[in-house]
Amino acid sequence: MVINLRTKKRLASRVTGAGIHRIYFDPTHLDDIADAITRNDIRSLITANTIKIKPVSGTSRGRAQHKRRQKAKRGSKAGSKQGRMGARVGKKQVYVKKVRALRYLLAVFKDRKDITNPEFWALYKKVGGNTVRNKAHLHLLVDEIKAKRS
Structure with a gap:
C-alpha cells in the first residue's frame, strides 16, 4: 500500500524552514511518518533521524572555471591582440x-x-x-x- 506523504513533507518543510525537495523520509519508517500529525510529531521524527534534511546543493563552478582557464590561454599575448588600445x-x-x-x-x-x-x-x-x-x-x-x- 502506497502512502501519500506529500502533506507530511510540506509540514516538515514548514517546521524546518528548508525547501520541500530537501526533506528526506527514511523508507524503513514510513508508517511512523504517516502517523505523525502535529508539528511536535514532526520535530521528534527529525531528532530521531527518521526525517532528514538534505544539504543545499549549489551550482557547480567547475565547468565555468575550466572554460575561463581555456579562454585565458587563447590570444592574450602581445602578438595576438587586434584592434587599437581603445578597443x-x-x-x-x-x-x-x-x-x-x-x-x-x-x-x-x-x-x-x-x-x-x-x-x-x-x-x-x-x-x-x-x-x-x-x-x-x-x-x-x-x-x-x-x-x-x-
Whole structure:
C-alpha cells in the first residue's frame, strides 16, 4: 500500500524552514511518518533521524572555471591582440581611472599642507578638465605653486 506523504513533507518543510525537495523520509519508517500529525510529531521524527534534511546543493563552478582557464590561454599575448588600445579598454574607463588617482593625490597634497584650499580647487578643476596629463605632471604643477609661494 502506497502512502501519500506529500502533506507530511510540506509540514516538515514548514517546521524546518528548508525547501520541500530537501526533506528526506527514511523508507524503513514510513508508517511512523504517516502517523505523525502535529508539528511536535514532526520535530521528534527529525531528532530521531527518521526525517532528514538534505544539504543545499549549489551550482557547480567547475565547468565555468575550466572554460575561463581555456579562454585565458587563447590570444592574450602581445602578438595576438587586434584592434587599437581603445578597443580593449574604453576611453572613459581610462579617464575615470586617471582622474580618481589624481584626485586622491590632490587630497594627499592638501592633507600634507603642500597646497592651500584655493590652490587645491584650482588644480582640482584642471584635473577634471583633463589638463593634467598624469601624476608626474601634477607633481610638477604642485612644485611650481610651491616655488611661486617662496
